[in-house]
């Protein structure tokens with residue numbers, strides 16, 4: 445049998461095979477959150493659009509002050525939305541935060557530092573030019589590329605785009621995915637549990653993770669451990685962009701997933717030197733659908749989703765694979781025999797400003813309980829015998845929950 449692929453080899457092979465979304469659609473910004481840009485988004489205007497004041501106070505020309513004894517007549521006002529024109533020579537103009545700077549003015553004195561004396565204003569002798577000014581275009585320029593294709597838009601990005609005068613963007617039409625679980629033992633939560641059966645979790649977890657990535661994911665139900673049942677569940681599979689199954693990926697005679705996919709398409713890769721998740725498989729169904737068989741053990745299914753499916757979904761939407769990795773200090777030692785590249789469920793937390801990682805108890809890939817406390821994964825290299833307390837570790841953050849003390 446061919447040597448098992450390493451994690452890196454498998455990730456490279458999968459990402460190399462992923463097609464890119466071709467269908468696009470134009471959406472207004474209120475519909476663009478979580479969508480992936482299909483083309484670059486450019487600013488339509490400079491930001492700030494014009495020189496303006498950062499504070500409520502007085503606009504003036506600093507060079508006028510010494511000769512006038514730091515007292516100037518107040519002429520006119522500039523409020524937000526005004527077009528104030530020119531500052532009278534030797535005068536100050538009342539001005540408000542965000543209002544246009546009158547031509548000729550080069551500084552602002554905030555009103556707390558100014559003493560109004562009737563129709564004149566006295567300002568500090570320390571007043572200099574260029575105080576409290578927001579300059580046209582200092583944030584970004586009209587025509588500037590704000591976001592590259594593949595960028596997944598988050599709420600703050602929509603604020604940037606709106607400010608830049610952009611009202612709609614071209615985004616990738618979302619990938620469509622079909623999610624199926626296999627196993628004679630699987631029972632929907634809520635139904636009575638017959639002897640030998642278990643409640644099913646992987647399909648739900650896969651569906652919601654895909655949806656969180658912006659995929660239009662469809663529940664394909666539970667297939668039994670026989671080829672006919674799986675073929676039935678996969679009847680329309682070739683029309684999807686992704687098909688993700690769980691279970692039946694290993695070597696037992698109930699593990700029929702690879703045989704059926706071999707008939708409907710192709711298995712390109714099976715088994716990776718990763719723990720949990722060794723029996724993961726990747727291929728295609730028909731000419732369109734990328735296929736992932738995730739292992740049945742719930743933790744293996746979650747970890748292989750993170751390592752293989754999530755990067756593939758991002759790349760499909762023209763994005764980068766972007767599995768973020770951080771460095772953390774080991775809270776305690778962990779010993780093992782060299783084996784596969786391993787991902788331990790871990791609690792990440794910050795103590796004295798340093799990120800720590802604690803490997804949780806119950807690392808068997810059927811032990812889902814430790815996920816309650818898991819907010820990241822510790823990565824151990826294949827040849828490693830584990831780590832000592834205090835050692836520097838590679839960690840994959842999963843969520844920010846539990847990282848530190850809540851401050852509000």
Ligand SMILES: Nc1nc2c(c(=O)[nH]1)N[C@H]1C(S)=C(S)[C@@H](COP(=O)(O)OP(=O)(O)OC[C@H]3O[C@@H](n4cnc5c(N)ncnc54)[C@H](O)[C@@H]3O)O[C@H]1N2
Pocket residue numbers: 625626627629630642643644645646647690691692693694695696699720721722723738739740741742744809810
């Ligand atoms: N002789 C060998 N046996 C196994 C090997 C091996 O190399 N040689 N690999 C082991 C590893 S590693 C894993 S991981 C599992 C995965 O196998 P399968 O993908 O074939 O998964 P199943 O056998 O169908 O199920 C495994 C386990 O997970 C439970 N399960 C399945 N689906 C679900 C679901 N949707 N929700 C919740 N739990 C599920 C199932 O009841 C089993 O307990 O194989 C090892 N065996």
Ligand code: MOO
Pocket residue numbers: 718719720721722723739741744809810
């Ligand atoms: O690889 Mo399996 O996922 O160790 O349990």
